[in-house]
Amino acid sequence: MNTQTKKNRDHNTFFNAHTVTGIVISIGLYVIFLCGAFSLFMRNIDNWEMNANLEKGSTLTDYERVLDTVEGMGYDMHGRDFYIANQKGPTYIFSAPLTDTMMVKSSLGILPDSIASGNISLELDASTFTKLEHEEEHQHAELGDFIYGLHYFRPIPVVGQYLSGLVALFFFFAIMTGLIIHWKKILKNLFTFRLKSSLKNLWADAHTALGVIGLPFQLMYAITGAVFGLTILLFLPYAVVTFEMDRDAMMAKVYPSIALASFEPKGYTGEQGEINALVNKNLSSVKEVHWNDFQVFIKNYKDEEAHLGIVYFGPPSGESLMASFESTYRLKDGALLNQVNYGEFSTFSKSMVEFVHQIHFGNYGSYLVKIAYFLAALLTCFMIISGLMIWIKVREKKAFEKDRKINQRIGRFSIGACMGLFPGLALLFILTKLIPIGLTDRFAIITYLFGLFWLVYTAYAMYVKDYTKITKHAFFLAGVFGLIVPIANGLQSGVWLWRSIDEGLIDSFFIDTAWLGMGLISLYLGVTLKSQNQKSRPIEIRETKKEEYLKKKSKPVFEPKLRAPQPVLNIKSADK
Amino acid sequence: MPANKKYLTTSNWSKAGKLTAAIFGGFLSVMAFHLALAEVLDTATVWGLGIVTTFICWGGFILWVYWVRVAWKAWLVTLGIVIASTAIIFISKM
Numbered sequence: 166m167n168t169q170t171k172k173n174r175d176h177n178t179f180f181n182a183h184t185v186t187g188i189v190i191s192i193g194l195y196v197i198f199l200c201g202a203f204s205l206f207m208r209n210i211d212n213w214e215m216n217a218n219l220e221k222g223s224t225l226t227d228y229e230r231v232l233d234t235v236e237g238m239g240y241d242m243h244g245r246d247f248y249i250a251n252q253k254g255p256t257y258i259f260s261a262p263l264t265d266t267m268m269v270k271s272s273l274g275i276l277p278d279s280i281a282s283g284n285i286s287l288e289l290d291a292s293t294f295t296k297l298e299h300e301e302e303h304q305h306a307e308l309g310d311f312i313y314g315l316h317y318f319r320p321i322p323v324v325g326q327y328l329s330g331l332v333a334l335f336f337f338f339a340i341m342t343g344l345i346i347h348w349k350k351i352l353k354n355l356f357t358f359r360l361k362s363s364l365k366n367l368w369a370d371a372h373t374a375l376g377v378i379g380l381p382f383q384l385m386y387a388i389t390g391a392v393f394g395l396t397i398l399l400f401l402p403y404a405v406v407t408f409e410m411d412r413d414a415m416m417a418k419v420y421p422s423i424a425l426a427s428f429e430p431k432g433y434t435g436e437q438g439e440i441n442a443l444v445n446k447n448l449s450s451v452k453e454v455h456w457n458d459f460q461v462f463i464k465n466y467k468d469e470e471a472h473l474g475i476v477y478f479g480p481p482s483g484e485s486l487m488a489s490f491e492s493t494y495r496l497k498d499g500a501l502l503n504q505v506n507y508g509e510f511s512t513f514s515k516s517m518v519e520f521v522h523q524i525h526f527g528n529y530g531s532y533l534v535k536i537a538y539f540l541a542a543l544l545t546c547f548m549i550i551s552g553l554m555i556w557i558k559v560r561e562k563k564a565f566e567k568d569r570k571i572n573q574r575i576g577r578f579s580i581g582a583c584m585g586l587f588p589g590l591a592l593l594f595i596l597t598k599l600i601p602i603g604l605t606d607r608f609a610i611i612t613y614l615f616g617l618f619w620l621v622y623t624a625y626a627m628y629v630k631d632y633t634k635i636t637k638h639a640f641f642l643a644g645v646f647g648l649i650v651p652i653a654n655g656l657q658s659g660v661w662l663w664r665s666i667d668e669g670l671i672d673s674f675f676i677d678t679a680w681l682g683m684g685l686i687s688l689y690l691g692v693t694l695k696s697q698n699q700k701s702r703p704i705e706i707r708e709t710k711k712e713e714y715l716k717k718k719s720k721p722v723f724e725p726k727l728r729a730p731q732p733v734l735n736i737k738s739a740d741k
Numbered sequence: 742m743p744a745n746k747k748y749l750t751t752s753n754w755s756k757a758g759k760l761t762a763a764i765f766g767g768f769l770s771v772m773a774f775h776l777a778l779a780e781v782l783d784t785a786t787v788w789g790l791g792i793v794t795t796f797i798c799w800g801g802f803i804l805w806v807y808w809v810r811v812a813w814k815a816w817l818v819t820l821g822i823v824i825a826s827t828a829i830i831f832i833s834k835m
Binding site for chain 2: 173174175177178179180181182184333334335337338341342345387388391392395398399402403406407418419512513514515516517518521
């Protein structure tokens, strides 16, 4: 085989691999990027949903009182590991069931499998410390979390997250094959944008140019996305082979953290320890702390070897790629055993995890970084759509006559599913404001309606068949819904756009304004988008040129003659 | 514009073989390699770097499979890497 044939063969293989990978992952990748773009602001969305500003308002909870309250409910507390967080208002406390060895050591005569030794997962009201019932807990602040979940296919049971990881892996593959295909023309194509050429060329130019511009961003997300989706593959093999099923040893080595560590209990003391004082002392030494991201871990409660861990996971608007802040105290004497300050390098492997986390969530900079991420994600969405459009336009040619039906169906389904998601998300925002709070299964109804809309829009796309119409109508709907979002928020809560900033509800203002802007742009696109038929365009141009030419040549002589046949033509068509 | 069919394989067996070799063979060989490295070098460092390199190497392996375009060759290489890595792990654990 000569080199030219081999080159051709390689080019075509990678081209085919790129096409097939692209069409298979397109919808999934689009969902990942669009929902991901929104979930960059999930905290703001949650604040918008509740019309609250938690970062300013909330204070630290009284940890000792929380623990006493839980003990008062009849749980056996000795030797338990607790996790306490005051997120989104109420205080959340969790503890896994006591193990058998722990119960023997506590020697308090607790029966295994009883409520006293069982699982603790409670939400306590921030001010009254009374237990919150399930309906109360979950009537608020679920929208941001839902969109974030949709971003990694959480609604798909069991395999959803792994699927998203695989999509990310194949996105990496698609980026690489795309690079190989376009390597030689990479510079030339970056400056090529043939607006006046055929529609297929327009899509192809958009796909390659935007692909090269977005390359660093997309490469980063392909890799970090795979890390998050397929985390299990990073832990399980090492746990089995390297650490021989010793989970604690592995964690101590690769991700040393009080949150995951466990201590051997020595004996019951009954002393609670100065938890509140230690937490307050610790926090006063740290600047810029956001209370609701603060998590407290208590290990071996009321034991000789009781420890207090203070962990701060990922700041909402940080300034560093190293996002950990962690201190460990021994409760017996209040000694500080270990401290890793915010922005400090802990261990290499732990810092790698933080680094990946920070660049994936865009947490390392100000909101400008997140907005840049958002726009780059939208650009990637456009790249996915343009890739789909190339696939579709190429397959409208005669050479693909045989598979025309199935190709068209795939094309319509993909474009419909992709385009339907954006108005669907807008609808989701409206629904969270329109469905009354306190309704049973409120959020389930909301997500069901959202899914129904998405499904119906996809079916509609299969029915309409025209890609311009699918896109146009999606933008129109998104525009209308987007403009309703701030109105729905105002009607439901009275926090109108012009009042929110005065009341200090910056997130409410931010999300409302963002939807107003996105709604206006979408509406504009939805109204002005015109059908551009690939075949008719060049002919139109030729016709007008011919007319101009004729007009210029002999205006007075030809004009009446040109008009003369018109009545005849009209009669003919009327006869029909 | 689309890939020229005369250069592409038509056999479904070949397609499936390549895909499975790319996904599973790729994962097995990349993971085995990393695990062997984790035994020989500093475990935490290899793990930390492996967060990123695992997926880059996996993607690279998929590319390589489509470049050699013969599934059994990919499986042969996978087998070789896995056996070599297992041997290294076994020896260093002794």
